[in-house]
Amino acid sequence: xxxxxxxxxxxxxxxxYTCTYGFLVKVPxxxxxxxxxxxxxxxxxxxxxxxxxxxxxSLWYAIKFLRTANPIHDVYSMAYASIGxxxxxxxxxxxxxxxxYQWGSPxxxxxxxxxxxxxxxxxxxxxxxxxxxxxxxKRARISAVYNVFAFFMLFPTLWILPRLSExxxxxxxxxxxxPGINGKDMSATMRTVFYPAVxxxxxxxxxxxxxxxxxxxxxxxxxxxx
Numbered sequence: 001x002x003x004x005x006x007x008x009x010x011x012x013x014x015x016x017y018t019c020t021y022g023f024l025v026k027v028p029x030x031x032x033x034x035x036x037x038x039x040x041x042x043x044x045x046x047x048x049x050x051x052x053x054x055x056x057x058s059l060w061y062a063i064k065f066l067r068t069a070n071p072i073h074d075v076y077s078m079a080y081a082s083i084g085x086x087x088x089x090x091x092x093x094x095x096x097x098x099x100x101y102q103w104g105s106p107x108x109x110x111x112x113x114x115x116x117x118x119x120x121x122x123x124x125x126x127x128x129x130x131x132x133x134x135x136x137x138k139r140a141r142i143s144a145v146y147n148v149f150a151f152f153m154l155f156p157t158l159w160i161l162p163r164l165s166e167x168x169x170x171x172x173x174x175x176x177x178x179p180g181i182n183g184k185d186m187s188a189t190m191r192t193v194f195y196p197a198v199x200x201x202x203x204x205x206x207x208x209x210x211x212x213x214x215x216x217x218x219x220x221x222x223x224x225x226x
Contacts (some may be wrong), residue, residue: 008203009172011200012061017193018197025190026189042193044091044094044095045194049201051085051087051088054205055084058078058081058084058151059151061074062143063148064077065140066141072217074144075216077144083205084123085120086205086208092120111161115161120152125129125146126146127141136225
């Protein structure tokens with residue numbers, strides 16, 4: 001029993017560590033505006049890492065469904081996409097809180113913010129599409145194809161276009177001298193929190209996804225669809 005739950009225990013321990021030591025660890029003083037808000041780095045960025053990993057797993061199962069037409073793969077794909085979307089929404093929220101301290105407003109229309117919003121809207125449309133198709137097999141197939149499109153749209157919206165435009169966000173074309181933080185700004189002590197945070201939040205996302213998968217499987221079995 002313990003062997004099957006070790007990763008859940010690890011997730012709990014890592015997040016407990018992140019949420020405690022993350023507020024105690026010594027952080028670099030980059031400028032007067034950043035100050036203690038730099039600790040949001042342990043929550044905002046790992047959320048995006050977790051989102052990308054969950055969306056990739058969702059893509060993997062979408063492709064598996066297109067190859068096998070096994071409805072359980074559609075269930076897995078939908079579950080991981082929904083929790084990935086949840087993490088993305090939390091990433092937007094934590095980013096808006098940080099932007100309020102750094103840029104004076106939660107939303108300034110920065111290319112990175114706009115790109116993230118577009119990426120999430122594309123995935124929101126994935127669930128709207130699923131809800132609009134009644135036939136289960138047709139819904140699964142259309143959703144799988146759309147999932148592939150949605151995942152690959154993450155790259156231009158999150159990574160390519162913001163880097164081609166003037167941006168306040170670290171990593172943007174005009175971000176030199178920006179008081180944000182990126183990987184190069186992390187101190188050794190920050191890394192001792194950041195990497196466990198990425199693993200912990202990702203494992204939590206997988207954990208929630210498995211719970212949703214179990215619920216959906218039970219629901220479909222009761223309806224005689226599995």
